[in-house]
Amino acid sequence: DQQVKQxxxxxxxxxxxxxxxxxxxxxxxxxxxxxxxxxxxxGPTFLISISSIKDKNxxxxxxxxxxxxxxxxxxxxVPSQPGDSAVYFCAASDLRGYSTLTFGKxxxxxxxx
Amino acid sequence: xxxxxxxxxxxxxEKGKDVELRCDPISGHTALYWYRQSLGQxxxxxxxxxxxxxxxxxxxPSDRFSAERTGGSVSTLTIQRTQQEDSAVYLCASSDTGSTxxxxxxxxxxxxxx
Numbered sequence: 001d002q003q004v005k006q007x008x009x010x011x012x013x014x015x016x017x018x019x020x021x022x023x024x025x026x027x028x029x030x031x032x033x034x035x036x037x038x039x040x041x042x043g044p045t046f047l048i049s050i051s052s053i054k055d056k057n058x059x060x061x062x063x064x065x066x067x068x069x070x071x072x073x074x075x076x077x078v079p080s081q082p083g084d085s086a087v088y089f090c091a092a093s094d095l096r097g098y099s100t101l102t103f104g105k106x107x108x109x110x111x112x113x
Numbered sequence: 114x115x116x117x118x119x120x121x122x123x124x125x126x127e128k129g130k131d132v133e134l135r136c137d138p139i140s141g142h143t144a145l146y147w148y149r150q151s152l153g154q155x156x157x158x159x160x161x162x163x164x165x166x167x168x169x170x171x172x173x174p175s176d177r178f179s180a181e182r183t184g185g186s187v188s189t190l191t192i193q194r195t196q197q198e199d200s201a202v203y204l205c206a207s208s209d210t211g212s213t214x215x216x217x218x219x220x221x222x223x224x225x226x227x
Contacts, residue, residue: 101148102148
């Protein structure tokens with residue numbers, strides 16, 4: 001059973017608008033969450049993270065929101081740019097002394113000019 | 114500085130053959146992880162190294178899979194008697210200490226078993 005779920009396999013957004021990528025998790029032991037971005041033929045690159053003691057973390061155009069009671073997090077990108085087009089993976093860790101990550105299946109974001 | 118590198122970038126093999134995949138982590142990173150991504154799936158954890166020891170092998174899908182790390186640096190993932198379901202992109206990541214440090218990923222090895 002998937003512990004991290006990204007229910008939207010793809011999302012299309014126009015340049016300049018907001019992109020909202022969603023992620024749900026089932027394991028209540030998860031307390032650290034990350035978003036990775038992946039371009040074709042490259043490894044995932046770290047984008048932004050949030051620990052469970054926070055409900056929001058912002059870095060430039062990227063903001064991650066965490067709703068622990070709903071076991072839901074989201075990544076907001078505003079304004080979206082064509083270069084943001086990539087697959088976005090949500091990942092979670094339970095910090096068992098090390099951060100083995102459990103990943104969702106990813107959401108492919110396409111930002112059109 | 115140099116990132117995580119993996120070799121080969123692509124590997125095509127016949128069913129039943131053994132393959133070795135190599136990962137060179139970022140210099141000085143003590144933690145090293147192997148993941149794989151099958152078609153249409155997310156990244157699946159395989160094994161974690163802290164230094165040369167592997168405290169967590171729980172993700173290895175069968176005893177045909179093994180990995181080692183020598184000198185606290187290079188790691189090799191070996192798949193014996195490959196099966197078609199082993200076809201996937203195998204990704205290696207390293208992090209500074211293995212706690213909440215960011216994991217940096219290599220470009221992956223695409224394995225195709227015919």
